[in-house]
Amino acid sequence: MKRRELLKALGYTGLAEAVSLRNLSFAAQPNRTLVVVFLRGGADSLHMAAPVNDRNYLANRPPELRIIEGAQNAGLRLPKGFAAEQDCRIHPAAAPLLDLFQSGHAQLLHACGLTNATRSHFVAQEILESSAQTQSRPIASTPGWIAPFVRPSITGKSVDFAATSAGQIRSLQGLNSGINLVGELRNGLSLPGDTVGRSVLEALYANHPSAPGSDPVLQVGRQTLQQLALVDDKAPRINGRITSYMAPKSVSYNTENYDWQQAVQTVAQLIRMDIGLQVACLDLGGWDTHEYQSGKINNLVRQWSANLRALFDDVQAAGKHTTMVVVSEFGRRLRANASGGTDHGHAGIVWALDTQARGLLPPTLWPGLATDQLDQGMDLQQTRDVKQVLADLAQRVLT
Known part of the structure; x- marks a missing residue:
């Protein structure tokens, strides 16, 4: 029974005078944390998840820039495809995430992007991270998209949000009850x-x-x-000084990218501290793959997925209700360029991991990859508004 309902019942039955309400206690709602991971640079969604047997996919990309089937380094088949009657797979380097899809703890939404598409990194990131819906209004004066969903602390004894990048985080603009911690937590303090x-x-x-x-x-x-x-x-200490984060023995963090590793571990540590953290923002850059994409994206996907999974395992082991959502400012074109890469596109992927295995993303409305199905004949068509998707997810997680 909710507190309001109980008080109402007591009032109606006349028991309010007979019972000392000071002796009653009400279980607090468990704190929920939304972790927002931004893949800066425009991640090639069709090199991260794709219908691998689609003839248009096969015709427009060389093998090294697509997910393949039935061979060494084949993609990992998703238990539920996002394109009807297609063999939908994720990049083999994303192997740490596969069993989360199988258990219902992970989802992806493909063909998702800005309704007012742009190929500019700066403009796309500004629109995506702000509460503005279009480029036609002054975007800089608008709050971040996350701000409306964060509940201000009543006591002031909490850290409502945290970020692991230097400077102001655009998604958090309009909030003032949080901190930026760059590097290890002990260095950030x-x-x-x-x-x-x-x-x-x-x-x-x-x-x-x-x-x-x-x-x-x-x-x-x-x-x-x-x-x-x-x-x-x-923060834990040894001889009076904050120590480096020690993850549980069952959790394995990828150490190839020091900055990414430390950012993810800092967020894990803050969530475990029970400081009221509602939102954490992390960045992973390097996704602007105009040339030599194959090797770059293999490394990026491996580092990203390994530590995203480690963060999931870490907070789940601690019993923390945590949701992770992953976005990029846009995807990349279907066709490869002459430099072994791909150029700026439009629609991409939203990824979600949830420790409670809730379905937080709508199903993909797959548009197809034939030329007449592409945006401007070049890009994966956007069939869902990424800003609305993010707002709906934040509404469910944080309010």
């Missing part, structure tokens, strides 16, 4: 001057009679110090 530096900052942002309490700079400074102190208090 190292302030200039260590304890002396912290004392200086605390004095700088302390209450002063001459400083109005509504001063936004003071408010942000105090809040940031409070959140750093909260993380600092929860």
Whole structure:
């Protein structure tokens, strides 16, 4: 029974006067965390998941730029295809994710993109990460797309969001109750001057009679110090110093890309700390594969999928309700270019992993790969609006 329903029942039956409500306790809703992974550069969705026996796919791409079947390094067949009567597979380097698809913990939505397509990285990322729907309005003044779904902390004793990239994260614009931690957590909490530096900052942002309490700079400074102190208090230590993250023995992180490994482990550690984390944003760049795509994407998919799976296993082992969604600003063209790569396209993939095995993505509306089915005769057609898909997912996870 919900709290409101119980109080209403007590009021109607006259028991409110006979029962001391101060002695009643109500189970809190478990904290849910949404992890947003942005593949910067325009990931080639048709080299990550594809209908491998589609004759148009076979005709337009050399073997090294497509997922293949029935041979060495064949793609991994999905238990449920996204294109009717087609053999749908994911890249072989994404092997760590396969059993999550088989168990219902992973989904993908193909042919998903911006309704106002653009081939500009900057414009596409700005539209995707903002709450604006089109390029026609001033995008810079709009909040990030995640902002409407984050519940502001009532007590102020939580870290509502975290990011692992330097600078402001566009998706989080409009929120002020979070922190950016770059590199290992122990490095991210190292302030200039260590304890002396912290004392200086605390004095700088302390209450002063001459400083109005509504001063936004003071408010942000105090809040940031409070959140750093909260993380600092929860972080494990040896001899008084924060230690490197030690994942459970059953969890294996890929160490090839140090920055990506540390970003994912930092998020795992923050989720395990129970600091009220609602959203975490991570970036993995390098997906702008205009040339020599085959080797690059093999490495990227291997590193990305291995650590995405490690993060999933890590938080699931801790019993944390976590959803991971993966996007890129756009996909790439069906046809390969002369440099062994692919150029900027339109529709791509949204990936979702959920520790509760909830179906959070709608089914793919596969448009086909024949020339007359392509966007401008070149690109995979967008059949679902990625911004609406992300908003619906965030609504279900965070509210």
